[in-house]
Amino acid sequence: MTDVTSAPRELRKGANVAIRDLGGELGGLTVFLDSRGHDGETIDADVSVLLLDASGKVRSSADFVFYNQPIALNGAVHLRDKLVPEPDSDEAAAGWSSDVVTLELDDVPQEIERIVVAASLDASTARTFGDAAGVRLRLQRSSDAADLLVFDIDDATTESALVFGEFYRRDEDWKIRAVGRGYQAGLAALVTEHGVDVSEEADEPEGPEAPAVDETPDEAPAPPGDAEQAPAPPMPAEVDDDTGTSSPATPAKRSVSVRRPTRAPRLPVDWNASIPADDGNDWQAARLFPVAGIGSGEEQERRATSALLAVMSMVREFGAALTGRCGAPRGTITTYIEVPFGQDEEAYRPDGVIQVRRGTREWTALVEVKTSTGRLNVEQIEKYVEIARARGYDAVITISNELAGGDADHPVAVDRRKLRKVSLHHLSWDQIRAEAVLAARHRGVSDATQAKVLEEFIRYMSHARSGMGGLGDMGPSWVKLRDAVKSKTARASDKATGEISARFDELIQHLGHHMTGLLGVEVQSLAPREAPDHASRRQQLADSGLMFGRLKVPGAVDVLVVGADLRADKASAAITIGAPRGDTRPLTRVNWLLRQLPDEAKDSIRIEAHMAGPRAVSTAALLGKARQDPSCLVPEEQREIKAFTISLEVPLGNKRAAGTGTLIGSVKGATTTFYADVVQHLRPWVAKVGSPSRAE
Known part of the structure; x- marks a missing residue:
């Protein structure tokens, strides 16, 4: 769990508070659903998020975020990997584990009025939240991981699905309500109540059967003590006898299966395809990022830096993924190359600068880049850390084909005392390429032109002459x-x-x-x-x-x-x-x-x-x-x-x-x-x- 200097606000069941009153940036929030068992045993819960309109229902199955569908609204709602504490930590000894959801509320469209955050237990285990020694919701500010709010649920009994809390709009502002409402009949009952059409068929057509999920809604009272109760959902629109069609308020929804995934992700069928043979002509396709003419290592490095920073500022999904790993808020990215700085009466020129703006806040990082077999230099990195600290910048980011071996967080051992006000992050070209492929071919890029730019950048990175190929050898020893x-x-x-x-x-x-x-x-x-x-x-x-x-x-x-x-x-x-x-x-x-x-x-x-x-x-x-x-x-x-x-x-x-x-x-x-x-x-x-x- 994250240590913070100030205690988070404790919320009781049914209470609500405005996000702005918590000191949180509007949008950049991380929701933790924590659970633990008795005697150090973990509770394996699965998080789900429901995006509801004014009717209190999802608009379509795309508004249901869960383990089979972890992303919605182009990444504004993102179910992350389960967070397991370090083996020797107090949290691990107590059996705590956390499921994580990141929310960018600024990117949520106006027609979404409520965001319900829930968790459920696998029906085949026959366990309930009453078996847990502790269940709670925590809210963090994503920009600095500061805990803003905690809601402990201590009255769970036989429920196998539980609504922890909900975000909702009130007077053009976002608020959060502590709910703590349970469903004995599980996840299917919860999501069916909110308009998700649950399929009774398994996703997998063969092999051992998973237990069927009970879809009977469980009656439960509304949470008490809230003067601003959410409006009751209206009755479904009736079918027009003349046309045979329903009103726009109830669009057709694709059935989804809430069965827990039991199969590993599949490799693409062409994972081992060879490069096509030359077609015989000597025409070269024009490329956005050409490798033709790359000469010295210095030129290779300069091209790599410019290409990367340009694509980060141009393709929002890709840039946000990389800067988010370095602690930046989600916002507008502006990048520069070879910016001169003076320090200790000497001139220094980092390879690049990244600035992220969100509202009135500005996050800035200096960037040092190496390509091919280039190695990072500790004296140079420490000097950039000093420059960043002197100017109030937030971070120094290093990029190279090196990876942090063993138990190190960075390929170069930097004096930790120098990092009290400036964070140091390392991105390998392997990691950058993986993030680019995830964004381009799996998560998706909303703008078609930007998607093509990102594909061109992936092609450039994969070329042997780019110097961005990743781990290249087993070392001189x-x-x-x-x-x-x-x-x-x-x-x-x-x-x-x-x-x-x-x-x-x-x-x-x-x-x-x-x-x-x-x-x-x-x-x-x-x-x-x-x-x-x-x-x-x-x-x-x-x-x-x-x-x-x-x-x-x-x-x-x-x-x-x-x-x-x-x-x-x-x-x-x-x-x-x-x-x-x-x-x-x-x-x-x-x-x-x-x-x-x-x-x-x-x-x-x-x-x-x-x-x-x-x-x-x-x-x-x-x-x-x-x-x-x-x-x-x-x-x-x-x-x-x-x-x-x-x-x-x-x-x-x-x-x-x-x-x-x-x-x-x-x-x-x-x-x-x-x-x-x-x-x-x-x-x-x-x-x-x-x-x-x-x-x-």
């Missing part, structure tokens, strides 16, 4: 460490061991950004965060030549484990999935898994079945053999199978750079191929209603 591991002379204390271990962490981040662009969801790299973990990983690399990293894909059945074995010359990718529970036979469980793997999946994929019990017992077979004889994975004495681990190994390249025949290319290829062949097809087991023991 790669050959030395590789040879030492093979000859068994590597030691954990060697400088090269530490450098390559940290570089592999950077490779995992690179993979995360790569998969983010392909899948359209933010794939998180889970690098180790503690010194003992780093030490053990260096020891493992020296002793056995093994390196591992993890990727968390929203919707996937588990974390994806990516590895490299320098002694066996193998790159690998693996994932674990829980087996069906209950009294199902071991062979039935094996067949349940095999049915999920497509015919295109390689026969060389390895399946390991883990048995229940105190001893680590397992069986293993290649997919080709298991398809012919599923019983080869059945344990002796018909022991219970508790989980399966599926893995793929490919030859590991030994070259330092990226591309074919390299470690980076091998690990990247293994990860993407394994995801395409296995991960995106896997679904967790869910017991059928009335038959929890069957897995068919």
Whole structure:
């Protein structure tokens, strides 16, 4: 949770307050729905947002924001990833977890009069909010993460869906009301009451069934104690007997499914398509950002800076995504290149300046850019921090192909004492490219011309001569460490061991950004965060030549484990999935898994079945053999199978750079191929209603 210097206002059930009275900027708000279980257990709640017009109903299914549809109004309402506290924090020990919604109220159209924020529990768990040890709503100002308001809900009992609060217009102003109203019948009952047409059909046409959601609305009284009750929704418009059409007040709505997603996002079908062959002519298409004529590294850097800053100011969705990661408010972006500054009687010229204006507030950051193999310089960065502090600027942003390895927040170790009034942020070209692809091809850009500009910029970034290609090699210590591991002379204390271990962490981040662009969801790299973990990983690399990293894909059945074995010359990718529970036979469980793997999946994929019990017992077979004889994975004495681990190994390249025949290319290829062949097809087991023991 966020520490603040002043206590937030506490709101009681039914009370309301104007956003302006909280000191919050109109629009830039972050809503946290916090929950925790007893004895450190987490409550896995799902947030939803309903955008209501004067009738108290949604205009269409597009006004329903939830896990199957996380964005509305071109990003003005955005359901973010679940926020889990650091493992060693007090919040983690207490079992707190937070669901996050960002609101840009300035961008909400006038016809939307109420924004209802709610949460629900998965119907298959049979849990209610009464099982929670704590449930609350928190409101933050997005610009500086200051807590503005808190509303604790302490009277939940048997409800599986809960309206935490609502934002509503009053006299051209926005207010927030603490609601705390529950629904025993779950999410479907809540959204049906507000005009969402809920589909009774599952999104997935095959595989294990998810429990059906009860759609019977649950009666509950309006929240007490509010002198400004929201108007009661009018009766639906009647159908005209002469024309057979209804009034415009009740537009047709597409049915949506509120079933919780159980399938990982899919790769695009052309994810491994090669570049088309030359058509034979020597005509070159005119490009908005040409690579022709790039000479020196200085010219490459200047072009990259100008192109990036120009696109940030031109394409609002892209610029807001990048500046938002650096703490800027959402507003009008203006950019400059090579702005001269005087400091300590010397002249300095940062590569760029970004200014964001929102109302009377102005946020300013200095920008330092490196391309290709250019490395950031600590003395230069610290000097820019001094310039920013002297002028009252907010931040310094560095951009390069470097990624922060290990547990660092920045590729360069800057004296933290210098950052008391100025924040320091790093954006890698990998991260910038992923944000551009997300905006252009997944989230969408509202203006068609701006969308074309962003596509041109993506094309420019992807060209080898742009210098913006991302992680390019395993570093100068790669050959030395590789040879030492093979000859068994590597030691954990060697400088090269530490450098390559940290570089592999950077490779995992690179993979995360790569998969983010392909899948359209933010794939998180889970690098180790503690010194003992780093030490053990260096020891493992020296002793056995093994390196591992993890990727968390929203919707996937588990974390994806990516590895490299320098002694066996193998790159690998693996994932674990829980087996069906209950009294199902071991062979039935094996067949349940095999049915999920497509015919295109390689026969060389390895399946390991883990048995229940105190001893680590397992069986293993290649997919080709298991398809012919599923019983080869059945344990002796018909022991219970508790989980399966599926893995793929490919030859590991030994070259330092990226591309074919390299470690980076091998690990990247293994990860993407394994995801395409296995991960995106896997679904967790869910017991059928009335038959929890069957897995068919």
